[in-house]
Amino acid sequence: xxxxxxxxxxxxxxxxxANLPCNHSTISGNEYVYWxxxxxxxxxxxxxxxxxxxxxxEMASLIITEDRKSSTxxxxxATLRDTAVYYCIVGVRSxxxxxxxxxxxxxxxxx
Amino acid sequence: GAVVSQHPSxxxxxxxxxxxxxxxxxxxxxxxMFWYRQFPKQSLMLMATSNEGSKATYEQGVEKDKFLIxxxxxxxxxxxxxxxxxxxxSFYICSAQGGNDYxxxxxxxxxxxxx
Numbered sequence: 001x002x003x004x005x006x007x008x009x010x011x012x013x014x015x016x017x018a019n020l021p022c023n024h025s026t027i028s029g030n031e032y033v034y035w036x037x038x039x040x041x042x043x044x045x046x047x048x049x050x051x052x053x054x055x056x057x058e059m060a061s062l063i064i065t066e067d068r069k070s071s072t073x074x075x076x077x078a079t080l081r082d083t084a085v086y087y088c089i090v091g092v093r094s095x096x097x098x099x100x101x102x103x104x105x106x107x108x109x110x111x
Numbered sequence: 112g113a114v115v116s117q118h119p120s121x122x123x124x125x126x127x128x129x130x131x132x133x134x135x136x137x138x139x140x141x142x143x144m145f146w147y148r149q150f151p152k153q154s155l156m157l158m159a160t161s162n163e164g165s166k167a168t169y170e171q172g173v174e175k176d177k178f179l180i181x182x183x184x185x186x187x188x189x190x191x192x193x194x195x196x197x198x199x200x201s202f203y204i205c206s207a208q209g210g211n212d213y214x215x216x217x218x219x220x221x222x223x224x225x226x
Contacts, residue, residue, distance in 0.1 A: 034215070043117070043204050043217040044155070087154075093214045098145045099206070101155040 003027070004088045009106040012082075018075040020105050022088030025069040030092055033064060034099065035073045037084040044087065044101075047073065078109045113139050113211040117204070117218025124195055124225055132190045132221045134205030140185035141207035146178075149202040149220075161188045195225040 005023040012018040024033065032051050036044040048055055048062045050071075055062045061074040075082055087104040114137040124130050134144055142163050147155040159180050160168045167180035177199075179191040188207075192199055205218040 036217075041202065041220065041222065043115075043220045044206075046211075046216070098157050098160060099215055100157070101147075103154050 003090045003100060004102050006086075006088050006102060006105045008103065009108070011108050011110055012075075012078045014080060014109050014111050015077055018073075018078040018082065018107055018109070020073040020075075020086050020088075020107065021070065022072070023070045024088070024090045027068050027090050031090045032093055033062065033068075033071050034089040034091060035060070035062065035086065036089065036099075037082075037086045038104070039084045047086075078107075080109050080111065083107060083109045113207075113209070113216040115141075115205065115207045115216045115218040117221055119221055120219060121222040122224070124223070126196055126225055127194055129191055129193045130195055130223060132192075132203055132205075132223075134188045134190070134207065134218050136186045136207045136209070136216075139207075139209050139211075141188075141209050142185065143208045144182060144188040145206040145208075146180060146188075146190050147204045147206065149204060155204060158190075192223065195223070197225045199223065200225045 032049050034049040035047040038044045048060050050062045050064050064071045085104040085106050087101050089099045091099050116135045116137050118133050144161040146158045148158050149155045157170050158173045161180045161182040163182045163185050169175045182188040202220050204220045
């Protein structure tokens, strides 16, 4: 019951922007788009989330299309430490609802 | 920000023994916690939803008698792997809901190796 589709892997040159796409065509009106990343053998780390407006924080920017069927996570200046698996997840913010993890995108930042 | 502490970070146990993993919300109360399992090169798979003061809800295919979950307080949930076998070797991760404006905070995970 995957709710999102992401490319399996991507490479990005160090210092350049990394743009990670995600399709979520069946997203419901009350579902947010979350992005987490997982560095090897660690728990998932929160990056950013949004409902319908574009969002920016100290880690990344999130661009959500007007129809909310897809989004893009942007890491403006990728570093080697950004190498990780990035998960795009849709879910509600409250209630006893877990976050369903798809396969994610393995981002490799190349020196 | 919200912090979820998970212990131990790694454990090695003998086949047939039991192992307890703790998940604590350090600066917020978590009515609901989630337990995930992750095998090598795979994504996180939800095992169960833990609710404070009530029985956990297990996902299909997860043996509730083997993976005992206790959520006795608003800041602590435990997962006990009973009679562990080598096939239970995996990375176990907990998640707590609350404490921030995005809702979900994850622990650092526990690497269980059963020998």
